[in-house]
Amino acid sequence: MASATLASSWTTTTHATEGGGSNYPVGVNTLLSGVQPPPGSHIYVYLQAYEATTLEGNNGSPTASVSEFSLHAQAAAFRLSHVWRDVTFLGATLESRTNIPFVNLDLHFDAHTPKGTVYKSGTATGLSDLTVGPLFLGWHLGNLHQILGLEFFLPTGSYDTSRLVNPGRHYYSMQPNYAVTWMPVPNVEFSARALYSINSVNHATDYHSGNEFIVDYNAGFRFTPMWQIGVSGYFYRQVTDDTQHGQSVNGNGNRGEVLAVGPSIAYGTRKFSVALKYQREMMARNRPEGNRIWLQMYMPFQ
Structure with missing residues (x-):
């Protein structure tokens, strides 16, 4: 599955990366993430709803500097994909992607x-940061x-330092990624997608969000030819410090971490597929x- 940006920013220094968010929408690329579609053009639609009522600090407990925390976020994203016909490289088929995300954010604390x-409270709605993936090898x-690729997040979303929340994050990200799907028997699937996000500086605030893994x-288990149930989720860890004006932020770099898990159900044919997933976060820090x-x-439109 593709990436759809969900971004949130607020002016306090008690959470990982600037605003505690990420260009990459964690948890999106789970089912069949290593399977490239057949040659032709394809469209993916992603709808997401996220709700959080706690902001965790560096020790994994709710931070003392914030109370009555409430974040509600909705996102809709469209991924356009094209797998090139009769073109291969190193035995792989070639794919190009772009992702167009929109967000609605509501934050108060x-x-x-x-x-x-x-x-403090704020709301924002609009286009978020576009993603361009010029080349994926499948x-x-x-x-x-297996799929190996490289994506770039572009700061196309609206951003204003005076706002509590923003649709865009106002910096570039580069994300090399690798996805794999293994089906030991036809009705059992194991999939994973790993990426490393390298973030640039937000020049409006001189804040440099740390790199993320x-x-x-x-x-998943397919109990009929078209229906699958399973367990999906994500693991997030910030691996370098946040810095601002060249100094580590908050004394510990604000390194974030979280694990999420939950059930999923999917229905799919060659011409259409749909999946519903719930993911519960735990063990969060910063x-x-x-x-x-x-x-x-998902559906093809060639």
């Missing part, structure tokens, strides 16, 4: 400052499928901890 408690070796995963729901659809 009480911030505890030396001068007292301050209520290998299909019996029951083992992310794994989306799925284990970021919100909440619940995520995905509704994903």
